Amino acid sequence: MRVFEAIKGRRSIRKFEDRSIEKKILHKLVEAGVWAPTGGNSQTWVFIIVTDSDRIRKIKAVSPGILGIPSALVVVCQDKELAYKKGGELGRDVSSIMDVAMASQNIMLQAYNEKIGSCPVLSFYKKGVQTLLNIPEWIVPELLISLGYPAELPKPPKRKFGEVCFFEEYKCANGR
Amino acid sequence: MEDKLEKEIFELICYMLISARNLDQETKMYGPFRLVDAASKLIEILEKNEIYDEFLSQVRTIIEANKYKVMTNKEDFVSFLDDLALKMVANLKEAE
Numbered sequence: 001m002r003v004f005e006a007i008k009g010r011r012s013i014r015k016f017e018d019r020s021i022e023k024k025i026l027h028k029l030v031e032a033g034v035w036a037p038t039g040g041n042s043q044t045w046v047f048i049i050v051t052d053s054d055r056i057r058k059i060k061a062v063s064p065g066i067l068g069i070p071s072a073l074v075v076v077c078q079d080k081e082l083a084y085k086k087g088g089e090l091g092r093d094v095s096s097i098m099d100v101a102m103a104s105q106n107i108m109l110q111a112y113n114e115k116i117g118s119c120p121v122l123s124f125y126k127k128g129v130q131t132l133l134n135i136p137e138w139i140v141p142e143l144l145i146s147l148g149y150p151a152e153l154p155k156p157p158k159r160k161f162g163e164v165c166f167f168e169e170y171k172c173a174n175g176r
Numbered sequence: 177m178e179d180k181l182e183k184e185i186f187e188l189i190c191y192m193l194i195s196a197r198n199l200d201q202e203t204k205m206y207g208p209f210r211l212v213d214a215a216s217k218l219i220e221i222l223e224k225n226e227i228y229d230e231f232l233s234q235v236r237t238i239i240e241a242n243k244y245k246v247m248t249n250k251e252d253f254v255s256f257l258d259d260l261a262l263k264m265v266a267n268l269k270e271a272e
Contacts, residue, residue, distance in 0.1 A: 014244070061190035064198065064210055123202060125194045157248050 006109045011156065013117025014067035016148030020051065021072050025114050029147070030074060032110035033103035039095030044083040045103055046139050048075040058132050063144060065123025070146035074107060075129060076100050081138040100142040107145055117150035184221045188214065208257060209246040212239050231267055235260065 030047045038044070050056055050073040059073060060066045066073075078100060084092040108118040121144040129141045163173065195210040219236040222228070238260060245253040 057187065061187040062194045064191055064195040123198055123206070125197060128194065154244075
């Protein structure tokens with residue numbers, strides 16, 4: 001599959017089939033994540049793959065942003081102590097979040113390539129997820145990615161390419 | 177059956193309380209979204225436990241068909257909430 005086809009074809013999926021995802025595919029998704037760039041090559045993320053349905057139910061109960069019943073979750077975390085050691089305050093507070101975002105996009109694109117739907121979830125209770133998954137306090141869950149075979153194919157929201165892309169210099173439009 | 181019901185209700189309460197915790201940092205429109213989603217989840221639990229009501233079942237269908245408008249078009253989402261509120265009021269009046 002061509003990269004641009006995957007980028008344009010990926011949707012946020014919120015309705016999944018009741019069908020599990022093979023472990024080797026899940027590993028491959030996270031492998032795609034760890035090949036993402038990181039600030040200063042810090043590589044301070046931690047990925048936790050959850051497939052146990054009872055555990056997923058419990059995480060869902062503390063994660064209002066998880067919609068539908070995913071077959072798997074990837075909890076994308078940052079080792080904040082290590083991020084600080086490697087990158088100082090900028091590394092811990094800014095770069096680490098960007099690293100999570102870049103790795104997550106890789107995971108979601110690879111998922112699309114495997115015909116698996118995904119949805120990034122930010123609406124969740126971090127301390128709740130830490131408790132449920134025995135994650136120590138210095139490793140902070142920053143994003144959840146719900147995964148499953150899609151039971152829907154939503155239409156893409158419009159993109160405003162012409163309004164947000166400029167060549168050479170910014171051009172003021174509508175007073176902004 | 178009771179254990180399952182208790183579990184489902186517990187998880188719904190969890191969902192509502194965690195939403196309350198998180199909503200102060202989230203976009204304003206997620207407040208109404210979480211409320212209608214919670215209503216839909218409650219109706220679903222009742223149905224699964226053989227407490228079925230034709231009207232509430234319709235309400236759930238409407239919620240599920242429209243709730244994601246919050247992500248794409250705020251006006252459409254508010255208009256859906258308006259229609260739903262009016263539907264509830266009409267039913268309330270009929271029941272007098």
